[in-house]
Amino acid sequence: MSSVPQPQPRTQPQPWDVHRLPRAEGRSFLVTGGNAGIGYFVAEQLAGTGATVVLGSRDATKAEAALASIRSHVPGARVRHLRLDLADLASLKTSVDALGLDRLDAVVHNAGVALDDPPRRETGDGHELMFATNHLGHFVLTGRLAPLLLATPGSRIVTTGSFAAKTERLDLDDLQSTHDYRPKRTYGRSKLAQMLFGFELDRRLRAAGSTTRSVVVHPGGALDSLTPSRPPVSERTTGERLRGLPLGLLVQGKEAGAWPAVRAVLDPDVRGGQMWGPRVFGLRGRPRAEPLWDHLADTATAARLWAACHDLTGVDPASEA
Template identity: 55%
Template sequence: MTPASSWDVHHLPTQIGRTFLVTGASSGIGYFVAEQLAATGAEVVLAARSRAKLDLAVQGIRSQLPDARLRTITMDLAHYASIEAAAETLSDSTVHGAVFNAGVLKQDKRSETVDGHELVVGTNHLGHFVLSAHLHRLLAPGARLVTMGSMAARSARLRLDDMESRHNRRYQGFEVYKMSKLAQTMFAFELDRRLRKVDSPIASLVAHPGGALDGLTPSRPPVHTRRTADLLKALPLSPLVQGKDSAAWPAVRALLDPTAEGGQLWGPSFARTKGRPVLEKPTPLMQDTAMAARLWAWTERSTGITWPTLSTRT
């Protein structure tokens, strides 16, 4: 395994001729994942709900990398038809990797996706499950699917009898968010186990960003402009958290490091909150194979999507 000290986050391996997809790429950590991948010479497909925000993200990346090879697709992970249409726009492409970064954060009240699922679990977990199922036929041999997890998943529990909070009288937004991130993490590990069973050359990994604040994030107009007041407010927290540019590092390493392997979890080196990307040990629940199998079955029933026979394009 490549030690952390030998992986240079500022000098990434060249990826000319390869294509990567990043969901939620129009802002935040997803934007910086896309920018860092674009710096390698790869073609980067930025996916997000808003066409206007995608256009701003392209401007931001090209302000740093004028020759960046970029494509954009509008996609709403809370709407299966949108996901399918977005995947169809890539049908002429071979995809060498994807970062499943998009997500909905804590909600104060329960709401639903277009397809009638609780919004947070429906977007973060079910939406990415559907996307990965549609992407599988486009993946090149050796492609990696990197799911963006969260430290919050470490203290989460699955409620397989009520994943969508239909029976809870009191909607607990942060608990639902944590559960969605645990579901994503368990799905990613289970996907990798199933890929290994069929000797697939595709790998599935998990990364998490640690703690990230806008006030510690460098400006990327027109996407993000750091205000002095935000920087001053964030500075006292800087020993423990980082900017969103640094928070992108674990996902980028999981995607690009030639020594990374399927089934791994990558995160920041210092207290799991900031620093260079290193391997982490998942919690026992994250690797509970029996629970993951039940989650997989529930996910297929909920989405109506059964993973097709895993295959690769040549």
């Protein structure tokens, strides 16, 4: 009598462990703004997987300090610097040509002008600095990287947004904040533009049948005072750390702020068009997929933004391959 096959127990997916990342030898990642802040910790954590990690930064001195710090924390790290100035759109083709890789498994769009109170400034191209650096530069960079990314099966484009974008709405008639420049609002709108771009990019990649995925992440509340020191990149005094401790109940440091982007790069279960952020109220904790904010699902605004950026730059990231 033949035996009846017994059903096999279903295996449960293992919980994601931010401190035990999967190995990624042979893969290559580019992190813009990888010399400081959240970008630094994204690069450090990815370097710990055995992958080759390229830090995109316009400041070679700061980049070398970041490379030295990563190597001291990740023995044998495969890391190097690529000069990258997102505010200089014409320079991005030269930077990508200098990348020297035959595959690119992911780019993390992280670099940006810091959130402070600067006066309105323009780039050499005449674009408002925060919009140009945070969004237009990454828009153009994606187009320049497209042939490399699309030639790498399953590659990922990870765009770092911000909680500051949650309460903002775009003014498509004033993308450059010519008529209404308020630093915090302009910053939030530039991050919103990035996030809308990330979702629109994924829709266009899907329509083209590409295996490249576009994922949007945000770090929640990530404060310097709760961030581990990484001299000479950054160093916290004892007083700063103590003053920041009560805030740790609500927000986190930049090392933890890097977790959503790192998971978006490495986790095979991450899908294009998702948004990943911290688990606890979107402000702190381990990374999870979260529902899109209502205005991020506005496909009409995203398409109009895409067309406007194409007109401003002459680049279409989804058709540059």
